[in-house]
Amino acid sequence: MTTEQTILIVDDEAAIRDMIGIALDTAGFSSMTAETALEAHVNIVDRRPDLVLLDWMLPGGSGIELARRLKREELTADIPIIMLTAKTSEDNKVQGLDVGVDDYVTKPFSPRELVARIKAVLRRSTGNLRDKPIRVFDLELDPASHRVTLDDHAVDMGPTEYRLLNFFMTHPEKVFSRDHIQDQVWGANVYLEERTVDVHIGRLRKALTSASGPGINYAGLIQTVRGAGYRFSTRAD
Amino acid sequence: MTTEQTILIVDDEAAIRDMIGIALDTAGFSSMTAETALEAHVNIVDRRPDLVLLDWMLPGGSGIELARRLKREELTADIPIIMLTAKTSEDNKVQGLDVGVDDYVTKPFSPRELVARIKAVLRRSTGNLRDKPIRVFDLELDPASHRVTLDDHAVDMGPTEYRLLNFFMTHPEKVFSRDHIQDQVWGANVYLEERTVDVHIGRLRKALTSASGPGINYAGLIQTVRGAGYRFSTRAD
DNA sequence: GCAAAATGTCATGAAAATGTAATATTTCAC
DNA sequence: GTGAAATATTACATTTTCATGACATTTTGC
Numbered sequence: 001m002t003t004e005q006t007i008l009i010v011d012d013e014a015a016i017r018d019m020i021g022i023a024l025d026t027a028g029f030s031s032m033t034a035e036t037a038l039e040a041h042v043n044i045v046d047r048r049p050d051l052v053l054l055d056w057m058l059p060g061g062s063g064i065e066l067a068r069r070l071k072r073e074e075l076t077a078d079i080p081i082i083m084l085t086a087k088t089s090e091d092n093k094v095q096g097l098d099v100g101v102d103d104y105v106t107k108p109f110s111p112r113e114l115v116a117r118i119k120a121v122l123r124r125s126t127g128n129l130r131d132k133p134i135r136v137f138d139l140e141l142d143p144a145s146h147r148v149t150l151d152d153h154a155v156d157m158g159p160t161e162y163r164l165l166n167f168f169m170t171h172p173e174k175v176f177s178r179d180h181i182q183d184q185v186w187g188a189n190v191y192l193e194e195r196t197v198d199v200h201i202g203r204l205r206k207a208l209t210s211a212s213g214p215g216i217n218y219a220g221l222i223q224t225v226r227g228a229g230y231r232f233s234t235r236a237d
Numbered sequence: 238m239t240t241e242q243t244i245l246i247v248d249d250e251a252a253i254r255d256m257i258g259i260a261l262d263t264a265g266f267s268s269m270t271a272e273t274a275l276e277a278h279v280n281i282v283d284r285r286p287d288l289v290l291l292d293w294m295l296p297g298g299s300g301i302e303l304a305r306r307l308k309r310e311e312l313t314a315d316i317p318i319i320m321l322t323a324k325t326s327e328d329n330k331v332q333g334l335d336v337g338v339d340d341y342v343t344k345p346f347s348p349r350e351l352v353a354r355i356k357a358v359l360r361r362s363t364g365n366l367r368d369k370p371i372r373v374f375d376l377e378l379d380p381a382s383h384r385v386t387l388d389d390h391a392v393d394m395g396p397t398e399y400r401l402l403n404f405f406m407t408h409p410e411k412v413f414s415r416d417h418i419q420d421q422v423w424g425a426n427v428y429l430e431e432r433t434v435d436v437h438i439g440r441l442r443k444a445l446t447s448a449s450g451p452g453i454n455y456a457g458l459i460q461t462v463r464g465a466g467y468r469f470s471t472r473a474d
Numbered sequence: 475g476c477a478a479a480a481t482g483t484c485a486t487g488a489a490a491a492t493g494t495a496a497t498a499t500t501t502c503a504c
Numbered sequence: 505g506t507g508a509a510a511t512a513t514t515a516c517a518t519t520t521t522c523a524t525g526a527c528a529t530t531t532t533g534c
Contacts (some may be wrong), residue, residue, distance in 0.1 A: 438511095464510075
């Protein structure tokens, strides 16, 4: 997979943002920035960065607030956070890690150290829960290899259909409205026509149908619930 | 769903209040307004809106104050807030003031974006907790999957019949007039012929009958109370 | 920079759902 | 039993909701 991982840099000092940005760029990450906790929160919800670098000392002391909040909300709890701070007291470390922050870097730091820590955190967090394959009958979705197979044959689909199937397979037996699906698959504040969801559902079904053998048609797992949305279910419609 | 959600619009400019009010109305929300933070607070405590749209730049900077206060007080902390902010040079003054608002929208915004964000926030804050399945003998209605099963076989019915059954199953052993059923199932501001309820009752009974095995006929649970209305009951008619 | 893949929107037709009126059936007072 | 009132059922026109193919545009891989 060649898609770059994105890091959100949250710091009120432009010089620091730039410095880190350059370091990340050199290391092959893409980055975005936010000056305030508010701006950061919106960016995180909207764009879902792979990791957040968060300055402890944001004006108003809201850095720690933001971290706590991100870890508390289900939607963002799994995004790793590395705190940046000038303080070295153990108190702060304890407090920060208590909130659920993944690592902690004290200023001043070398770009090299920062990048090393980012990589370490990313390795740790992506290596855990996420890459366990999900299987339903002979349909398997493997996050680690980012691949869908049916009877051990690869199923060809676009990235959106992959995310869609991934969402469904991790949330089986529940209806989701088109709005809700947009939130989960496209991001919280992306505005699309409602019917666009239908089209991608159709594409996903088609991909599953082409890959299905003469037995079960796996497209049937994705059920239309009239007036409500869609549902992934192994039970008869 | 059936009961309309109410949004409180807090802005000192009448034009903006009106514009937003119309947009919300179109989107199926009901709205109320307040011009000042004080008025807003009274309204919120009194009427508990489902969401508050709050202008950041109320005269005296009291918008921020109100947000902070609402989030601090337990009684109101769980009411979602979306801040409306102007993209001005004043931005710097408010940086870092993360008081825990749920989202923010910068003026000028399109009504469409606003509505989408409102829906997203409401989904996030309320959509998580879903009701438990309701079971009567072998008849089960599961709100999470939006499905009705009888002896583990899916019962096929239209959306209206689903809402009807849901209403009955959550209010067993009580008679309801046709008027009352209309209010609960169709919504308070919908006018229908009285007989329409009969028709849908019929459709629901039919759906249950087709799904019932040779044993009990589950259509019998929906009892006609002559001169009064209908009743969902497990006891003999 | 080019070709292929992916994406989002729209238009169209099909299918399902809906509300109403007409007709049939049941119920109950007498 | 009889008839009127209440309810059930049926049929149907209309509306709503979905699936799908086509298309313009953007993104991606090389």
